[in-house]
Amino acid sequence: MSSFTLREPPPVHAPRAGRTRRQRHPLTLAVATLVAIVVLLPIATVIIIALSGTGADWPHLARYVLPQSLLTTVVLLFLVALGSGVTGVGCAWLVVAYDFPLRRTFAWALVLPLAVPPYLSAYAYGEFFHYVGPVQTALRALFGFERSTDYWFPEIRSTPGAAIVMSSVTFPYVYLTARVVFIMQGRNIADVARTLGAGPARVFRRVLVPVARPAIVAGLALVLMETLNDIGAVEFLGVRTLTLSVYSTWLNRGSLEGAAQIAIVMLFFVLGLLFAEQAARRKQRFHSARATQMKARPPRIPLSGWRAAAACAIATFPVLAGFGIPLAVFGRYALNRLHQFAEPALGEALATSVVIAFATAMLAVGVALLLLYAVQVARSSMMHLLVRFATIGYALPGTILGLGLMISLARFDNFFDALARDYAGFSTGLLLTGSATAVVLACSIRFLALAEGAIRAGMEKLPPNLDEAARSLGRSAPRSAATVLLPLLQPAILTAAILVFVDTVKELSATILLRPFGFNTLATYVYENASRGAPEEGAVAALVIIATSIVPVILLSRPLMRDRDA
The missing domain is CATH 1.10.3720.10 (MetI-like)
Incomplete structure (x- = not known):
């Protein structure tokens, strides 16, 4: 009886304590x-x-603005998703499954493009592939061309060009998420599939990509949200997306109502991306190996000869495209404008x-x-x-x-x-x-x-x-x-x-x-110079932005040197 008396108060007072906590x-x-x-x-x-x-502006928007902007946005998102997905997933599997020279360096170097904002990448690509830029200059010198009409060169100021620019700096989102999945379970599953007679290409296509699909979708959602948010790159490259249409409709046409209506269309894109990302997270499951099995992880496939050289080239290209080109372009301009540090x-x-x-x-x-x-x-x-x-x-x-x-x-x-x-x-x-x-x-x-x-x-x-x-x-x-x-x-x-x-x-x-009027940050300082057709004048500010952005990239990259901590 006494023991019953001692045990009776807790169930009586437990809910009361919960209510007190919420009220306090x-x-x-x-x-x-x-x-x-x-x-x-x-x-x-x-x-x-x-x-x-x-609703006076809606007929004009529905007839002349929205169809083209909507189509351009959809095409841009598709191309960016394709480019970022292929590059991110391919590089993630390359550094996880194979052993080749500088693999550990590439594991963290592939994150460096995150340090370059898309608008800086667009300014750098515009200068790098310009008629008087290093690429076309070398092309004319090599083949003896004298005028632009003597040869064909792809136009960077286009929707495909903008997709290349955006993909070059956003693919690390997919690389990071896919790499985690491949590290945790990819090689084990691949070895099991190979013992059943499947070739490497079939294993990757039929086994590994489906396993990593939720992580890939989550990374692509971040890529597409970054693409929707961009305004500096698409404006500089002349690509009229919904984001740029909101900006131009409000400031150039003076229609606040029209800008808000275009923004509503953008919100549908955002909600769709959020839904896809959440659905991917709900389906994402990992099988964690026991601690005693971590050291018994299957070894990577060693590459040598031309295969090792090809792997290094494949891993080097995204780093150069997303980080090397902007750094080289703005670095060259900054060397001739060191006096700007004192401006x-x-x-x-x-x-x-x-x-x-x-x-x-x-x-x-x-x-x-x-x-x-x-x-x-x-x-x-x-x-x-x-x-x-x-x-x-x-x-x-x-x-x-x-x-x-x-x-x-x-x-x-x-x-x-x-x-x-x-x-x-x-x-x-x-x-x-x-x-x-x-x-x-x-x-x-x-x-x-x-x-x-x-x-x-x-x-x-x-x-x-x-x-x-x-x-x-x-x-x-x-x-x-x-x-x-x-x-x-x-x-x-x-x-x-x-x-x-x-x-x-x-x-x-x-x-x-x-x-406010006359208010400039480093980002708007670079943007104003690019808007005047002189991105080189903002080269020093661009380098400061990139240098600042490297800090979180280092925080992300340090664990990538060790698979167990990734």
Whole structure:
């Protein structure tokens, strides 16, 4: 009887404790709700603007703008997906399954193109394959041609040319995801298939590619979202995509309603990519070998002679195309413009980029920590859903985000100005619209998912009940988070801050739309020179962007030197 009495209270008070926990942290729910609203507000604003107008521009858009832009976008996405998929999957299997000279170097070097933003790659390719560029100059010297009419040369300023440019810097997304699958189970499955009499080509086509399909789809979703977000490369190459149509319809035609309607069409593409990526993740399953079997992994197939030379050439070409050409082009121009390092305009652009990127990194990391802490203390499906909405900004093209955020901030400024006029007798003017704060807010919304993902990965490595153990010793929830969780999460927090910082330095689409007059970052500094037909004048700034972007590439590349850590 006494033992029954001692055991009775826990089931009675357990649910009450759960309700108390949820009631004791209403601030976490409020913070997560506010962040989700801020992230979704630009989307809602674009939809409202698109549906609430007079529709006067729609006939023109439907007849002259959308058909061509839609077709161009679909063709570009298909070609980029094809190029990135073939290059990424092929290189991933090459460095995993075969042993050849410099294989370990190629394993991480194939990630280097991620350090080059697509718009910088487009400027470099435009100069590299220009009539007076090194390729056509060497071609004329070799065959004795004197004029451009004497020979045919492919036009880089075209949709296929833009696809080559985009694929050259986005294939590492597919390479990284496919390589993980091949490392974890690819060689074992391939050896089993070969013992049944299947040849190497059939094994790769019938066994390995189907196994890696979910990972490949997830990587391609990132590639296509990056392609949809780009505006600098397609504008420079003269490819009229939906993204460029939003920009030109708003600024050149002065039709905000028309730009919002085109943005709605882009949202359908984004939703489709998100659905495909999530479906791929649900189907992604791995069979992990036991720890005692890790060292017994089947050896790679050694290559020698012309096969080894061919493997080196195959692995070298994507690195040169995605990283070597931009570095060579901008490096050559920068050597003749070293005086630009002392120019005030470049110094101001660099300082602005650093300040904006630092503020964005601090804001995104701080909000990500609050969201993850809210999930941990609330432990409810509602909180998980709110955090999901709060981190959807990374899937939004910068053009849509900038358009929606500018309209939202303008209405907020007008509303606040009207209140100040009515009740205080003075005008506040525009507080947020066309300010550096708007740029920081847009970048924070877009890159919050990066910070949240990096910190969440660090939290998942900690013991699951660490916070509860600290609180059982008398620590309050905030004190437990500050003294126990934060010190242990410092590496993950630093990684998140670096990722957000670098992506903010590279961001162009949202910055162009939201920046104040006379406001230049490194990205817009290069963009303005390219828009004037002089990308070489932004060579020094381009090299600074690439050098900055190498930092996260190094973080990604270090584990690739060892298969077990990849």
